[in-house]
Amino acid sequence: MHPIVKPLGILLLITLLLSGLTSISTNSPGLAPDPTDDRHESNYSEWEDAFVISKDGDVVVKRSSGSHKSKKSIDEPTSPVTADPVLPVADFIANVTGGPVPLTVEFTDLSSNSTSWSWDVDNDGTADYFTQTAFHTYNSTGLYSVNLTSSNINGTDSELKINYINVTSVSSPVTADPVLPVADFIANVTGGPVPLTVEFTDLSSNSTSWSWDVDNDGTADYFTQTAFHTYNSTGLYSVNLTSSNINGTDSELKINYINVTSVSSPVTADPVLPVADFIANVTGGPVPLTVEFTDLSSNSTSWSWDVDNDGTADYFTQTAFHTYNSTGLYSVNLTSSNINGTDSELKINYINVTPLEIDLVASIDIEVYTEGEDADSPTGPFVQVGSDVEWVYYVENTGNVNLTIVVVSDNRSSVNSETINLDYNGVFEPGEVWIYNASGTVVEGQYVNLANVTAQYEDSYVYDEDLSHYLGISDIGGLKGMGYWKKPDNWPIDFNFITIGGITYTKEEAISNMRPPVYMPKDKTYSMFGQLVAAKLNYIVNSSSYTCAKDYVGVDFINDSDTWMENYGPVGNNVSGDSDAWQTSGEDLKDLLADYNKGKLCI
Known part of the structure; x- marks a missing residue:
C-alpha cells in the first residue's frame, strides 16, 4: 500500500467513529438496552461489521445489507420464473419502389412487437425519420437501399432492403429500368384444426394481378388480390403468390406456411355422407312429356341431374323440371353431394315417352259463292238476266288425315276440274283448301244450285254439300245488278x-x-x-x-x-x-x- 493511503484511512476511521459516537454508545454490546426505549432499536446493526481493518493495516469499508430489528437471515424470497423477453421483428413496405425524379414514397411499417422506429431512407448511416410511417421525396436519380430499425424495451431489429428504391431520370423514361412487381403476403392465421379458413392478404408492391396457389400444387386457385380458402384436410401447406404487372412477375413461396391439424376432440365422428334418391311425378306419357323430379336425398347440399343419362348434367337445382320432346326410354341419374363426398342414384329406363295418340278423323267441307256471296238461302244476289254469273267452290280438309280422289260437282253447272292449290304438292292435307270455279248465264227468276264434294281416306269416303242462290231480274226501274x-x-x-x-x-x-x-x-x-x-x-x-x-x-x-x-x-x-x-x-x-x-x- 502507498505510504500516504494508510494514514488517510486511519484518519477516515476516526472521523466516522466520532460522527457515530452517540449511536455506538447507546447500543454497545455490553449495555443492555432499555426495554421502554425503542427509538434507536435498529441502530445497533446499522454499523455492525461496517469497518474491517486488515492485518496489514488497510481499512476496508463494508456496507450493511440493511436495517434489522434482530439478527435474522438475509436470504430474500425466490422470484417467479419470467418468460423470455419479446423482441421486435422489423419489416416494412413501400407504396412505390420506382419512378421518375422527384419520387415521393410512403414507407409503411409492418414490424411486430415494436414501440419505436428509425428510418434510414438512403442507408447512409443517419436516421431520417422516427415515425411509424415515413414519407420521403427522392430528388436525385439512383438506386437507394432503405433500412428500418424497430425497437422496444427488450431490444432492436433492423430490416435492410438493398437497392429497394429506383429513382429514374424524368427526361429519359425510355431508358429507365422497368418497374417490376415484388411479391409478398401474410395470412390472418397460419394454423388450426380442420376445416381451417384462412384469409391471405397481398402485401406486394407494383402489382396489378395476382395468382394464389394455396397448396403449391402448381395450379392457381384464386386470382383476386385478397384470397379466402378453406383447408378441409390436415397437413402442412406451402403457399405461393405470383404477383404480376406489365413488366413481369415475381413469386413469394412460404414453405409449410399453413399447418392444418386434426380436430382437438379426441374422438372423431365418421363423416356424414350424402345418400342420393329421387322420385318423378310421372314416369310415362305421350310426347311432349313434362316431368318434375323431386329430390329425396339425405345429407345433401348440392345436386346434379342428368335427365337422359348422357353424361352431361342438365340441372343443378334441388327440384328439376324437364320436357322430353322425343319418344323413347330415358334413364335418369341424380348425383347428391356435401362437404364429405357424393352419391349417385341411377334409375334405368325410368321415363317412357310414347307417341302422341290421336283419333284419326276424315272430314271435308265445301262452300260455294255466287257472285262473291255465300248465298245459302234465297234470294241470293240480284243479277241481270243474260249477264254472266260465276261460282267459286272452296273445299277444305277439316279432318286430321290426308284425303285423296277429291271430286267436286254442281247439279246445275259444270265445275272446272282444275284446282287452285295453295302448295301444289297434289296431297289434300289437313287444313288445306282447294278451290274450283264454274260460270254460266243468268236466267230469270230464283235460281238454286247444289254443290257436292266427295273424298276418300283409305277404304272410306267423306261427303259434303252446299246450296247457293241468285235471283235473275230484268230491268227494274232502270237499276242494274252488279252482274x-x-x-x-x-x-x-x-x-x-x-x-x-x-x-x-x-x-x-x-x-x-x-x-x-x-x-x-x-x-x-x-x-x-x-x-x-x-x-x-x-x-x-x-x-x-x-x-x-x-x-x-x-x-x-x-x-x-x-x-x-x-x-x-x-x-x-x-x-x-x-x-x-x-x-x-x-x-x-x-x-x-x-x-x-x-x-x-x-x-
Missing part, C-alpha cells in the same frame, strides 16, 4: 274511270275487282267494292237519289260506303267477316247497296 256492270260495254259511253274509297280505278281495273280472286273469297272489301261500283253507276245512269226511304231515311249510304272503303280498304285489304269493321257497319252498308242495286229501294 250487269261487269260487262264493259254496259258502262256509260266515255266513262272510263271510277273513284272508290278515295282511289281512282280504270274501267278494266274496277271490273276485275268486282270478281274477287278465288283464293280470297272471304275478303269483304271485294263484296263492298262490287256493290259500291254498281250503286254509283246506277246513280249516274238513272240520276237516282243517293238517299232513300224505307227504314233508312236521311242516310247517304252510298257516301257512307265510300267512307268505309276509305277507312278499311283498299280492295284486297283482307277484311274478314268476323272483324269489327264488318260487323259494326260494313255488312249493313253492303246489304243496303245490294238492295238498292236490286231495285228494292228507291223504286
